[in-house]
Amino acid sequence: MASEPTLIRAVLNDHEHFTLLGEGGVGHLWEQILGPYVSRLFDGAGHADLRRRARDLFTEENSAALVERAAGTVYADLAERLAAGATVDIAAAARLAVGRLISDLLGLQLSPGSPDSTCLETFAAGVRLAALARDSAVSTELSPERVATARRILRTLTRGVPAAFAGAGTDTLLGRCREAGLTLEEAGGLASLLLVAGTQTAASAMARTIALLHDTGQQESLLAAPELIHDAVREGLRVATPAPVIGRHVSADVTLAGRRLHRGERILLMTYAADNAAGGFDLARPYDPRTRQLWFGAGRHLCLGAPVARAEVARMVAAVCEARRPYRIVSRSYARKVMIPSYASLVVALA
Template sequence: MDTAARHELRVLAAANPALPLLLTIGRFARPIRRIPRLGWVVSDPVTARLILNDATHFTLLGEGGVGHLWAQVLGDWVYDVFDGPGHHALRTQTRELFTEDNAAALVRRVIGPRLAAAGSQLAGGGTVDVADLARVMVGRIVADLLGLRVASDDDAAYREVFSTGEELAALALGTTTSTVLEPATVARAKQIVARMTSNVAQVWRTAPADTLLGRCRELGVEMRHTEGLATLLMVAGTETAASAMARTVALLHDTGAQDRLRAEPQRLPDAVREGLRVSTPAPLIGRSVRADTDVAGRRLRAGDRVMILTWTANTAPGGFSLDRSYLRDNRQLWFGAGRHLCLGAPVARAEIGALLSTLLDTGRPYRIVARRYRRRVLIPSYEMLRVSLAS
């Protein structure tokens, strides 16, 4: 096993010791197989995409789906906005908020100065903890999207924002076999949501039209739906984005591909895509069977659970490589598929690209001087990834 693959497995194992075993054994579940307590397991990208695109027979609102989990926290309106008639309308209304150009502008405005400071620190001979920097970057983005008031414009304030989003997402730990939350967990989650969205209503009424909340108002998105959208972006875009950023930096280092990228900076989009494919920060996607149907010769019954092993499907073609051609079957499976393809995908790509550009612009290779993996977390990631420039 090469260095990059070894560290990636350690990242997975630190998050959940059983995860590497499940994801590795899952290769034998192609295209689909029933496993006791887990339900139907899918590790084939074509089958996964078929299921994710089939809203007639599959839903994320039933047992096993993320919508079922968050409806318990946010309220019954989730059943309409997540997968019901209102879902298409909400995506249509908000699609222009997350174009590639808008995402790039958001990242430049919100985290551009912080990245410039990190680049100067490295150029001056200092060391930067990329994992911590990624969490600060995400905290800044979340604070901007939610209109949060922070105590001061320093890293500590934005670490706190990130930690709150992480705390909310962590409530999903242990839901692999059931997405039914305990009453105490629901109560705690509602407290966190209330704290994080306390300013949304006021900001929604007054925010400039070029911000997320202001644009939602201009587009006619109801305030409560805007609160829900903001909350879900916080949950889905905190740990996953930070994970992908740090792990992509590590992959470029561990494979030696950073030298190639420095010589061919036009390959930056390839590096971002490969980093997302190999890391696949959300390694599992759950669905519930809405109506009886046949998939790959198997009969699935209404109420069955389906677990899609996205990490297994995405990494089957091999490790990180800037030369890997476009994978038609996988495409953007790391962001989901169909009408539930992650709305914030352009923001995630822009964040990773901006971080990599900062490292490339130093003009020298970077080296990892220390690393540590996050333990017992929902999204596998680095706790610490310190880098400095080679002399």
């Protein structure tokens, strides 16, 4: 176990001794579900090549546009209802916004009028898929039943990938994958990965950032200086750290902080503890070069969707603050039996 930021970063950057393939790493889970091609794509030269080609899939600019296209109506509706004096469940809106975004990324044709239930089903499937890894802190070996369940969920959700990959425009993820020279197999693997990596993590971060701004009394500062939104997003992500632990397989003997680790062992990197050691949510906290953005990992597996996640949280904060009036929390409840600490509901109204 490691919980010190520089030590965690050192492990995530040391590809000679640590890998996410093999017992303890997330690649091990994916290999059992997607097949042996994962070992070629998720680490080593194949992964480096894939990341190089996927480099521009998500940039700050195209991510904001993507979030707006897929889920802009959810945020606009939320802001409108708040301004009209209604109560709004931020956690539910976050699930819908993420469900719409992930459906868009998976090439599941959405129109502005697509039923919410379809998008919420996409969200729920991403959560179910991630939950299959719930014992991974103990072992990343999946039972045959869990592998079968995961494959069933993925088959349904990635059904739109081949057609979208063949014909989608370059304003879509799958169209951009094609233009970037990815194969259909690579694009399908990436789409599956996004579904798990970007579902509950993003929804949790959105609702928790809204709650943190309220609970720490710092929404007032943000309302007075809207340019602090980037600090709000960074602090929300840091304090929430929706991927609280990252696992790695030890691929070669190594000494780390005076401890000998042996090939075949595993290490748990406690990112939540590392990120939160600096203290509580604080809009005035300067950028910390020790943690940097450890909530998105580090090294060659640094979150590919980080600009998307930032855009999603920023859009939610902007929607809640649109009326330039403080909000209060009317009620809240916590999600139970989930991988990522999340709100089941977070009902707010303008104060």
